[in-house]
Amino acid sequence: MRARTAVLCSVADQGVAALTNILVLVAAARLTTVSDFARFSAVYLVFTVLLGASGAYTGQPLVLRRGAGEEARSACRSAVAFTLLASAALGAPLAAVCALLPGGTAGGLAMLGLVLPAVLGQDAVRYAFSTLQLPHLALLSDLLRLAGAIAALSAQTYGASPARLIAVWGLSALPALLLSAVLLHRATPGARVRLRPMLRRGHLGQRFTVEFAVGNATAQLSVLGLGAVGTPLLIGALRGATTLFGPLNVLYTSATSFGPPLLGRIGDERRRVRATAALAAVLAATAALWATVLALLPDAAGRRLLGDTWPAAAALLPATGSQYAAMAAGTCGLLALRMLDPRTTLALQVVFSLTAVAFLAGGYLVGGVPGAAWGLFLGSLCKAAATWTRVARLRRRGPDPADAVSAAASPAAP
Structure with a gap:
């Protein structure tokens, strides 16, 4: 596939994935009360953490591979098989335990455990298609995923429980998963599934x-913690605000996950870093523009989007918009570091993620929910500054052949 066509298909695919994500949350907000949306948001936040962890373990190493030879085809099949087995092994006990607990949140978590293989498996195949340089197949799968999710949620009535919405949303991924499995099977004929390398140390x-x-999981789980010890509506308010920035959120995640195969087409390292910096500027400007559009949105239109959750979410738009602008720079900075030396990002993630949690908690203590939102912005700003400072130092140092890291394994962390 030509580079321009691949880029267009990848961008379109991320747009469809973003639209699916935001419409699911918008539908849930419109179909539930404020308290039930907070419960749904808590469950969806858990799913987001699991999705990110799955992508980090299987997807991100996969897309760092180059070429579409036998080794890459085998790695793609292995990553998808591993994701399905691991999500089933995790989802079954989650469903069994939460089914015994009372409350709407527990019921939603039980349903999440049952549908986890479907939703994580479908996402894993997207990484495989990106690695094989077949983004048009990922786009086709995500279009079916979008249609299935919207059709299923549109059939629900107001007052649906969080558990019911999670079940409907999760099961709607099955057609896209089946289609993706067939397409991947045809794209990787004869490739072997090797699970053992994915469990090896390194x-x-x-x-x-x-x-x-x-990094991401720490901040998201901190929001859950503050919602538990403070006000549960904190989760709904922050989730409602971030829902409005859903397309940007998915684009940022996709930049880290699917950016390497596209930027890898640029032969010169200096040009790759410059392209990543330009991407950061474009995404930051997009975040600022989107925040401005949302701030000018009439109250009636906002309520059509988020229902009863709109007033609480609207109050957080300035802070959340600033956070997403800072996240654009930080995400692209991490992408640049991944291409220069993947081992350099761990220390940054540890230090500045803990910093973000401290800002989140401190902001909540000082200014309540708006203070927590501004704390998230400060944490993102600090991480962005640190990542690009590290990129500049690596560029001045120059390439070191001893620092090359395989996509399959790296030396164990000390």
């Missing part, structure tokens, strides 16, 4: 999962 996904755990 697999690069282990490092990326640790980075995710101390």
Whole structure:
């Protein structure tokens, strides 16, 4: 596939994935009360953490591979098979335990455990298609995923429980998963499934999962913690605000996950870093523009989007918009570091993720929910500054052949 066509298909695919994500949350907000949306948001936040961890362990090492030879085809099949087995092994006990607990949140988590293989498996195949340089197949799968999710949620009535919405949303991924499995089977004829390398010490996904755990997952679980000890509506308010920035959120995640195969087409390292910096500027400007559009949105239109959750989410738009602009720079900075030396990002993630949690908690203590939102912005700003400072130092140092890291494995972290 030509480079321009691949880029267009990848961008379109990320747009469809973003639209699916935001419409699911918009539908849930419109179909539930404020308290039920907070419960749904808590469950969806857990899913987001699991999705990120799955992508970090299997997807991100996969897309760092180059070429579409036998080794890459085998790695793609293995990554998808591993994701399905691991999600089933995790989802079954989650469903069994939460089914015994009372409350709407527990019921939603039980349903999430049952549908986890479907939703994580479908996402894993997207990484495989990106690695095989077949983004048009990922686009086809995600279009079916979008149609299935919207059709299923549109059939629900107001007052549906979080558990019912999670079940409907998860099962709607099955057609897209089946189609993706057939397409992947045809794209990787004869490729063997090897699960053992993915469990070996030194697999690069282990490092990326640790980075995710101390990075994105730490901040998201901190929101859950503040919602538990403070006000549960904190989760709904923050989730409602970030829902409005859903397309940007998915684009940022996709930049890290699917950017390497596209930027890898640029032969010169200096040009790759410059292209990544330009991408950061474009995404930051897009975040600022989108925040401005949302701030000017009439109250009636906002309520059509988020229902009863709109007033709380609208109050957080300035802080959330600023956070997403800072996240654009930080995400692209991490992408540049991944291409220069994947081992350099772990320390940054640890230090500045803990910093973000401190800002989040401190902001909540000082200014309540708006203060927590501004705390998230400060954490993202600090991480962005640190990542690009590190990129500049690596560029001045120049390439070191001893620092080359395989996509399959890296030296164990000390």
